[in-house]
Amino acid sequence: MNNxxxxxxxxxxxNVKVVDDLSFSVDEGEIYGIIxxxxxxxxxxxxxxxxxxxxxxxxxxxxxxxxxxxYKAIRNVVGYMPGRFSLYQDLTVQENLDFxxxxxxxxLGENYSLIRxxxxxxEPFKDRPAGKLSGGMKQKLALCCALVHRPQILFLxxxxxxxxxxxxxxxxxxxxxxxxxxxxxxxxxxYMDEASQCDKIALMQNGKFLRVDxxxxxxxxxxxxxxxxxxxxxxxxxxxxxxxxxxITAFSFGECxxxxxxxxxxxxDNLIDYLIKRKHKNIVISEIIPSIEDCFLSYLNx
Amino acid sequence: xxxxxxxxxxxxxxxxxFIPKMLIMMPLMIMFVLPWAANQEVxxxxxxxxxxxxxxxxxxxxxxxxxxxxFILVDDYxxxxxxxxxxxxxxxxxxxxxxxxxxxEMIRSHNVKVMIAxxxxxxxxxxxxxxxxxxxxxxxxxxxxxxxxIIAGKSNINLSVKYLFNVLMDYKVFMIPALIVMLLTxxxxxxxxxxxxxxxxxxxxxxxxxSPINRLTFVLSKLIxxxxxxxxxxxxxLIVAALVYNLLPAGNVFTIxxxxxxxxxxxxxxxIVLSNYSDTMQQAMFVMFFFVMILMLxxxxxxxxxxMPDWARYITIVNPLKYYIEVMRSVYLKGSxxxxxxxxxxxxxxxxxxxNCWAVISYKKRN
Numbered sequence: 001m002n003n004x005x006x007x008x009x010x011x012x013x014x015n016v017k018v019v020d021d022l023s024f025s026v027d028e029g030e031i032y033g034i035i036x037x038x039x040x041x042x043x044x045x046x047x048x049x050x051x052x053x054x055x056x057x058x059x060x061x062x063x064x065x066x067x068x069x070x071y072k073a074i075r076n077v078v079g080y081m082p083g084r085f086s087l088y089q090d091l092t093v094q095e096n097l098d099f100x101x102x103x104x105x106x107x108l109g110e111n112y113s114l115i116r117x118x119x120x121x122x123e124p125f126k127d128r129p130a131g132k133l134s135g136g137m138k139q140k141l142a143l144c145c146a147l148v149h150r151p152q153i154l155f156l157x158x159x160x161x162x163x164x165x166x167x168x169x170x171x172x173x174x175x176x177x178x179x180x181x182x183x184x185x186x187x188x189x190x191y192m193d194e195a196s197q198c199d200k201i202a203l204m205q206n207g208k209f210l211r212v213d214x215x216x217x218x219x220x221x222x223x224x225x226x227x228x229x230x231x232x233x234x235x236x237x238x239x240x241x242x243x244x245x246x247x248i249t250a251f252s253f254g255e256c257x258x259x260x261x262x263x264x265x266x267x268x269d270n271l272i273d274y275l276i277k278r279k280h281k282n283i284v285i286s287e288i289i290p291s292i293e294d295c296f297l298s299y300l301n302x
Numbered sequence: 303x304x305x306x307x308x309x310x311x312x313x314x315x316x317x318x319x320f321i322p323k324m325l326i327m328m329p330l331m332i333m334f335v336l337p338w339a340a341n342q343e344v345x346x347x348x349x350x351x352x353x354x355x356x357x358x359x360x361x362x363x364x365x366x367x368x369x370x371x372x373f374i375l376v377d378d379y380x381x382x383x384x385x386x387x388x389x390x391x392x393x394x395x396x397x398x399x400x401x402x403x404x405x406x407e408m409i410r411s412h413n414v415k416v417m418i419a420x421x422x423x424x425x426x427x428x429x430x431x432x433x434x435x436x437x438x439x440x441x442x443x444x445x446x447x448x449x450x451x452i453i454a455g456k457s458n459i460n461l462s463v464k465y466l467f468n469v470l471m472d473y474k475v476f477m478i479p480a481l482i483v484m485l486l487t488x489x490x491x492x493x494x495x496x497x498x499x500x501x502x503x504x505x506x507x508x509x510x511x512x513s514p515i516n517r518l519t520f521v522l523s524k525l526i527x528x529x530x531x532x533x534x535x536x537x538x539x540l541i542v543a544a545l546v547y548n549l550l551p552a553g554n555v556f557t558i559x560x561x562x563x564x565x566x567x568x569x570x571x572x573x574i575v576l577s578n579y580s581d582t583m584q585q586a587m588f589v590m591f592f593f594v595m596i597l598m599l600x601x602x603x604x605x606x607x608x609x610m611p612d613w614a615r616y617i618t619i620v621n622p623l624k625y626y627i628e629v630m631r632s633v634y635l636k637g638s639x640x641x642x643x644x645x646x647x648x649x650x651x652x653x654x655x656x657x658n659c660w661a662v663i664s665y666k667k668r669n
Contacts, residue, residue, distance in 0.1 A: 050512050072514065080512045086505030090317050091310070102306045103513045145509070 002028045002063055002152040002184040004049065009058035011044055018044045019055070020207035026186060026200075031179055033198030034188040035296065041207040042188040043083060046157045049186070050080040063152055076104070079151035083158040085138050089131025093122055093141055096130050097148060104149030111150045114181070118144050118174055136167035143174065154178065156187040160194065172197045192293040201292075203299055210299050218295045226290045227259040227266060231280040240278045244271065249301055253293075260290075260298055303515070307523035311497075315527060328488070329535050332481050333542045337474040344430040349373045350385045350394035355404035363442050367398070372434045389421050396420050396431050408446060474547055479630035480603045482539045483623060486562060487597070490532035491569025492590050494524045495577040499586040502577075517665050525570050532566055533559075552637030558630065560640065564650045565626040571657030572622075578664040597623045622653040 004026040011019040018041045026032045034042050047053045049062055051071035059066060065073040087096045097119075101108045112119070122140050125133060130141060139159060146154060156175075160168045172194065175185055187198070195201050196215045203210045213221070231237050238257050241250040248261045259266065268285055275283050316322055349367065353360055368375040376394045379385040385397045399417040401407075407414040418435055422428035498521075501507040510520055540558070543549040551558060572593070580586035599605070600614065601623035607615060618624050625646040632638040640647070 052508065052511055075512055075514045078512070080509070082505060082508050084505045086509055088310075088314070088506055089504070090314055095310070095313070099306070099310055100509070100513075102303065103510065103515055105303070105514065 002182070004032075004060070004062050004153065004184070004186065006049075006060040007058055009045070009048060009055045009060055011048060011053065011055050013044075017207050019048065021058070022207070022209060023058075024202060024209060024212060026184060029179060029182050029184055030199040031175060031185045031187065031197070033195050033201045034186065034204050035192060035195050035201055036188070036190070036204030037300070038190060040204045042204060043157055044207075045204075046080070046082075046155050046186075046188065050078055050155050051075060076149075077152045079146035079149065079154045081142050081146040081154070081156045081159055083161065085142060087130045087138075087142060087145060090129055092127050092129055093133070094126040096141065096145055100145040101148045106149050108148060111148055114150055115144045115147050117177060118147075136163055136170075139163055139167065139171060143171075147178070151183065153184045153186065156185065158188055158190065160189060160191065168194070192296050195292050195296070203296060205300060215292055218292055219290055222290045222295050222298070224260055224298075225266065226288050226294050227268070227271075228253070228256045228284075228286050228288045229259055229271075229275075230256040230282070230284040231275065232282050233280055236278070237275075237280060240275065240280070244274055249298060251294075251297055256284075258288075258294055260294060304519055304523055307515075307519065308526055311523055311527045315531075325489075325531060325535065329485055329539055329542075332485050333478070333539055334546070336481055337477050337547065344427050344434075345371055347373050347396055347427065347431045347434075348376045348394045349396050349398060349435075350376050350379055350388050352379045352382050352385045352397060352399045354402040355400050357405040359405040359408055359446065360400045363400070363439065364398075366442055367435065367438050370434075370438065372431070386419075389419070394421075395427060396435065398435065408443075475549055475635065476631070478539075478543050478547060478549055479634045480601075480627050482536055482543075483565075483601075483627050483630055484598065484603065485539065486532050486536055486566060487569050487594070487623065489535060490528050490566040491573045492576075492594075493573075494528040494570055495573030495590070496583065496586055497528075498524050498574070498577040499580050499583050502581060503583055518662070521574060521661070521665060525574070528570065529563075529566055533562065536562055549634070551634045553633035553639060557633050557638075557640050557643070561626060561629045561633075561643070561647070561650065564647070564654060565622065567654040568622045568626075568650055568657060571654060571661050574661035575657055575664060578661065597621055600624070601627050603627055622650060625649045625653075 004024075006025070007023050009019050009022045010017060020041075022045070034045070036042055044053070048055050048067060049060065051062075051067055051074050054068050054071075059068070061067070062074050063077045065071075065077075067074060088099070091099065097108050101111075118140050122133070122137055122144070125137060130138065133141060143156075143159070146156075160171055163171065168191075175187070176197075179185060189195070198215065200212060200214055201218065202212045211218075229237065229241060234252070234255065234257075238250055238252050241248070241257055241259055244250075245261075245266075248259060248266070250257050250259045252258075259271075271285065272283055351364055353364065364375065367373050373396075377388070379388065379397075382397070382399055385394070385399070388394045389397060397417075397419040399419070401415065401417075404414055404416070416439060418432055420428040420432050498507075501510070540551075540555070573590075576586060576589055576593070580589065600607075600610075600618050600621050602618070603623070607618050607624065610618070629638075629643050629646050632643065
């Protein structure tokens with residue numbers, strides 16, 4: 001029963017619908033990623049699912065319990081890691097863990113096996129106040145605290161925001177291990193590259209899910225071509241590509257630009273002529289397999 | 303469960319760099335400095351005299367006035383105008399003007415007029431100075447009439463004033479019980495409220511809210527440490543009052559404790575209500591300043607309630623501080639028993655119920 005079933009959830013603040021008529025389901029033991037730009041309503045959705053706020057309308061069952069009626073039962077079976085680091089900064093690592101274990105009527109020893117892999121990494125600092133840990137360490141401690149009562153579902157609100165790439169990678173490895181134990185994980189992130197790590201992705205914007213699918217299907221269903229374009233003058237390149245033809249989208253991707261069109265094929269020779277006229281040199285154009293980020297950007301721009 | 307939460311609160315309080323120091327500094331300041339400073343006695347009033355008469359009787363009056371602690375004779379002035387100028391320059395606070403035929407009239411009709419003029423920029427000083435001076439002059443006029451063998455039956459009324467319960471009119475005795483009240487309001491009422499708001503601000507309250515802890519346990523875990531600290535510090539204050547100022551409650555100490563505990567319930571309830579409506583420390587602090595100002599100044603702590611206009615007196619009815627100060631002062635000075643203080647007891651019980659119910663209703667784990 002480690003699942004979530006939401007039916008037409010709606011929540012507005014000051015007449016702005018932050019979560020707008022949202023229905024979805026999360027199956028047991030999957031990593032469900034909610035990807036979307038800042039302000040798309042991810043955090044509000046998490047706060048509804050973790051019973052911190054109640055929806056204006058619609059219903060939602062978490063582990064079989066209703067978020068409005070049985071919120072007390074839900075609090076025993078979910079773990080929540082808010083986007084902002086919110087542990088007691090003046091308590092040590094050890095004290096924080098003991099505290100949250102006690103709050104959930106358990107002890108650190110009882111569920112040690114679950115968090116051991118993560119805890120050993122912060123154990124050398126266990127007598128240090130949580131406020132004095134580095135960003136990645138804080139993240140690990142917060143994850144330990146969210147897991148200390150052996151939750152069935154873990155809610156992670158932007159867990160990797162502001163964390164370095166190495167720690168991010170480690171963090172996702174940890175999540176995969178937790179998935180193996182059977183914990184359902186619902187995670188939000190603004191980073192598109194993390195999406196491919198999820199079993200299922202919901203693309204969220206303006207309180208709605210634009211599309212829910214597996215990462216592979218997102219790519220497979222992408223219709224159209226992606227061209228990677230490079231030239232000496234990157235600064236002007238993006239502008240020139242955007243004015244090349246209507247119905248074409250262009251984004252800068254590191255040192256090259258990705259160019260895509262959902263509707264018509266792009267004639268590469270014509271494009272090269274156009275760029276030469278615009279005084280670009282050393283032009284390299286190649287067709288690439290779309291990445292998940294390409295798919296999202298094209299969706300968000302529709 | 304609550305035991306563990308309390309352990310965490312105490313750990314946080316004593317681990318804080320500032321709070322433990324403040325917990326020691328604040329009562330020390332309040333008990334050792336304020337009783338001397340928060341004092342309405344007026345001494346050393348600078349007096350200027352314009353004596354047109356300048357004979358024995360009038361000179362002896364001036365001697366009598368300046369021999370008291372209250373007045374310092376700054377100068378004799380030749381004319382009222384000169385004296386007025388001195389007031390304007392700020393050299394003197396009061397003028398005593400004795401008319402030309404003072405001695406003659408005194409002996410002939412026992413009915414002379416002297417004039418007192420006071421600089422009332424500082425109201426208390428003006429009023430008290432005038433009343434001290436007139437009582438000295440009255441005294442003197444009685445002496446004269448008796449000395450001269452005239453029976454002063456028809457016009458003289460002898461006033462003899464006795465200050466009940468505080469024989470020497472010592473302001474310290476009057477202020478210390480009230481200062482303890484102030485201390486308790488800050489420590490047990492507002493400190494835990496700020497603590498809760500800070501958990502909101504840091505975001506840790508979110509973590510507590512998603513846990514199975516019920517709201518009463520959480521709020522109690524915040525309040526109990528400050529109740530304990532409040533009572534301990536109050537006890538220290540009572541001991542300091544006894545040892546340093548030789549001030550022992552005339553009534554029963556247990557009456558004081560009973561009412562103190564009741565009062566702590568009232569202010570901590572009020573504090574929780576405020577914290578429930580505050581999202582930031584800044585907002586909470588500002589609202590608390592407002593309440594501290596109003597509660598203190600309208601409680602009879604500094605200025606007597608009987609001196610307020612009617613409408614202001616009605617406001618003081620809903621000021622819990624007023625009742626507690628009344629209790630403290632009457633137990634300390636009059637030796638009132640619990641049964642004398644039943645009205646205050648009921649008032650405080652009503653406040654405690656009101657604020658705590660409101661606190662429970664407005665505390666939301668979800669919205």
